[in-house]
Amino acid sequence: MVAVAATGVTLVATAAPAAADGCYTWKSKLRKGSRGAAVTQLQIRVAGYPGYNSNLAIDGVYGDRTVAAVKRFQSAYGLASDGIAGTQTFNKIYALQDNDCTPIHFTYAEMNKCNSSWAGGQVSASKAKSNMLRLMWQLEALRHALGDRRLRVSSGFRSLACNPNESDSYSRHPYGQAADFIGTPSFCQIVRQARYHGFEEILGPGYPGHSDHAHVGNDTRKTWSSSQCF
Ligand SMILES: [Zn+2]
Numbered sequence: 001m002v003a004v005a006a007t008g009v010t011l012v013a014t015a016a017p018a019a020a021d022g023c024y025t026w027k028s029k030l031r032k033g034s035r036g037a038a039v040t041q042l043q044i045r046v047a048g049y050p051g052y053n054s055n056l057a058i059d060g061v062y063g064d065r066t067v068a069a070v071k072r073f074q075s076a077y078g079l080a081s082d083g084i085a086g087t088q089t090f091n092k093i094y095a096l097q098d099n100d101c102t103p104i105h106f107t108y109a110e111m112n113k114c115n116s117s118w119a120g121g122q123v124s125a126s127k128a129k130s131n132m133l134r135l136m137w138q139l140e141a142l143r144h145a146l147g148d149r150r151l152r153v154s155s156g157f158r159s160l161a162c163n164p165n166e167s168d169s170y171s172r173h174p175y176g177q178a179a180d181f182i183g184t185p186s187f188c189q190i191v192r193q194a195r196y197h198g199f200e201e202i203l204g205p206g207y208p209g210h211s212d213h214a215h216v217g218n219d220t221r222k223t224w225s226s227s228q229c230f
Helices: 037-045 064-076 087-096 125-145 187-194
Strands: 152-155 178-182 201-203 214-217
Touching: 037 064, 037 087, 037 125, 064 087, 064 125, 125 178, 125 187, 125 214, 187 201, 187 214
Parallel strands: none
Antiparallel strands: 152 178, 178 214, 201 214
């Protein structure tokens, strides 16, 4: 679609997106040194590209680590890898997201089979849901890296009522910060690849209680991942 500028409007060097996106539309190019909510929105979408055994802070500051994450995102989708988020990068993100801001291959419903309110976990409902949005973008990156193969989610957010056996406080499921997978790709394929996509908690066969699924989670208090599946 061709954007038509109103008479008298000064066009900036950055071309505007071709069309408004149902979730979020960036208004201008972002680069190292940019700050604010637009950067935060970008960081959520590239959180799955921090590099090996690393993670990306969602802090609204476009620093070197965000530059590197944007470069990896661009490379993953065959775009020019300059670390600057402009029209091509934004258009790829628009193509990858649904109107509710979730990545196209994952839904809130499949990430929460306990309730539709996201209440009853270890954090507020809105926090659990926003935690999960970030995790889902990491999962989209993981899925893409595994050859765009479907990932079968057996469990995501779990309210405490939904999961009475989980009386401990360390599980990230009641925070909306974890997901379990069954089926294919194999658990070890998921575990090995997950180390590149910003999860601190990666558990698979060999870890107690994880012989029948793979688990990935976000917990920035930790700096480790599993010792399995090397
Ligand atoms: Zn789990």
